[in-house]
Amino acid sequence: MSKDRLSASRRLDVALALVSQGDYTAAIDVARAALAADSDWDEAHFTLGDIYERAGETENAVEAFRQYLMLDPKDRMGAEVRLTLLGAAALRDRLPPDYVRALFDDYAPRFEISLRDRLAYRGPELLFEAIRTHLPEMLRPMDVLDLGCGTGLVGEVFAGHVDAIDGIDLSPRMINRARAKGLYRTLVAGDITDMPADIGTDYSVVIAADVLNYLGDLVPALRAAHDRMKPGGLLVFTLEHGDNFPFDLGPGQRFRHHQRAISEWLVECGFNVLSDTLGVLRQEKGNPVEGRVIVARASDALALMAGDLIIPGDPDQASGQTLH
Structure with missing residues (x-):
């Protein structure tokens, strides 16, 4: 660490302490002093942008986040996401992979305590409940692929009911x-x-518990899943519901998907919806986050007749059931 970076680091620590006290004006002054000591420190630019945003200084926040991106084009800290939510960048079809990887690498040690104890997360349980009645009908051996497996919460719920589980995740630490x-x-x-x-x-079976929320356009992931499945295999996943077609980015920095977009993508990628239910995925700031729990069957072709599809939310075909 250079002398300038060391000085900048100490000043930025003070700025963050001031943020915790709610003194944004002083925090901005100290963060700018940190950058005066080391103007090439990308994290300091991001932190200054965050403080400006908290202080309601949107234009300054946008400029600071853009400065960060000039220094870190891979965007490990997610400045582009912040710019999108501030209305200063176009909505992309996924969150930057380097940002998601860095986010969950950092999150890994406290991931389960945060999700289970603080957020009352129960996505894997909802997925198991949604697919449970189908499992006895399936041929053995029953191999499962867990997309975005994280620390293995899906494995804990499904392991005793299937023959083998494989997992894939962007984060090596997870x-x-x-x-x-x-x-x-x-x-x-x-x-x-x-x-x-x-x-x-x-x-x-392919399972995606609270992972597709980090993608806007789901077609690449759905096609990749279909390519790895037996004909007639089941895809079960959760999504946060959105009212904007085809998707938008929520304040929690996760995508929300429109029902019609989901159903069209599933047909395009060779799936037929078996059920689409509502359930509370977790708590966020004391409020329940409701999501969709969808079970779809893989066909052996990438083209299905529209009449084969159960449109999510169709009262004549979809169950309309709510999982609790």
């Missing part, structure tokens, strides 16, 4: 946590839209 549980046959660090060769090609 993979390491899942591996320690001994529930997975294979674990791979990789992208669910472009799965590596280590992932098999004959899965009976």
